[in-house]
Amino acid sequence: MSLEGKHIGFGLTGSHCTYDAVLPEMEKLVKLGAKVTPFVSYTVQSTDTKFGDSADWLKRIQEITDEPIVNTIVKAEPFGPKTPLDCMIISPITGNSTSKFANALTDSPVLMGAKATLRNGNPVVLGISTNDALGLNGMNIMKLMATKNIYFIPFGQDDPIKKPNSLVARMEALVETVESALAGKQYQPVLVEKFRD
Numbered sequence: 001m002s003l004e005g006k007h008i009g010f011g012l013t014g015s016h017c018t019y020d021a022v023l024p025e026m027e028k029l030v031k032l033g034a035k036v037t038p039f040v041s042y043t044v045q046s047t048d049t050k051f052g053d054s055a056d057w058l059k060r061i062q063e064i065t066d067e068p069i070v071n072t073i074v075k076a077e078p079f080g081p082k083t084p085l086d087c088m089i090i091s092p093i094t095g096n097s098t099s100k101f102a103n104a105l106t107d108s109p110v111l112m113g114a115k116a117t118l119r120n121g122n123p124v125v126l127g128i129s130t131n132d133a134l135g136l137n138g139m140n141i142m143k144l145m146a147t148k149n150i151y152f153i154p155f156g157q158d159d160p161i162k163k164p165n166s167l168v169a170r171m172e173a174l175v176e177t178v179e180s181a182l183a184g185k186q187y188q189p190v191l192v193e194k195f196r197d
Helices: 016-031 042-046 054-064 073-079 095-102 109-119 138-145 171-182
Strands: 007-012 035-040 087-093 124-130 150-152 155-157 167-169
Touching: 007 016, 007 109, 016 035, 016 054, 016 087, 016 124, 016 171, 035 054, 035 109, 042 054, 073 109, 087 095, 087 109, 087 167, 087 171, 095 109, 095 124, 095 138, 109 124, 124 171, 138 150, 150 171, 167 171
Parallel strands: 007 035, 007 087, 087 124, 124 150
Antiparallel strands: 124 167, 155 167
């Protein structure tokens, strides 16, 4: 399916270690002709880490897409009835945001964008990155997997020995997952080895 002219929301939450893998996928969407509106959580906006400063990440996002960054719930709300998205991506989505989304807690611009998109009957694509996916958050992931119009970028264990409960999406499969989601299908296989040989 062509992404030319599709309006796609791209939400990022606080898994800072995955931004280097995620932002090239945002760039691919733009190069494929999609209109990409970035959404960021409050953590993304305000937290500096060893993986980079928040201001630098926001600058990189704006270098990829000319669309203004949606950084408040008030700015996110119109993407329901007024300016519907064809698809909303949250990648990375942390365990914290996963648990909130699965339990209808909308307390960030990213989650409001996802809620608005589901309200319109359009797909939401999730790229998980969480250390407790096979722990307490497992039930939330399964709940979302069983929810209509929610699709997952293929994911797997990133370090089964040192972090046995951790799952991370294979971010390089983001575009294919979005294309499948727009066609109403889950891109397969959804359970994969995180890293290819």
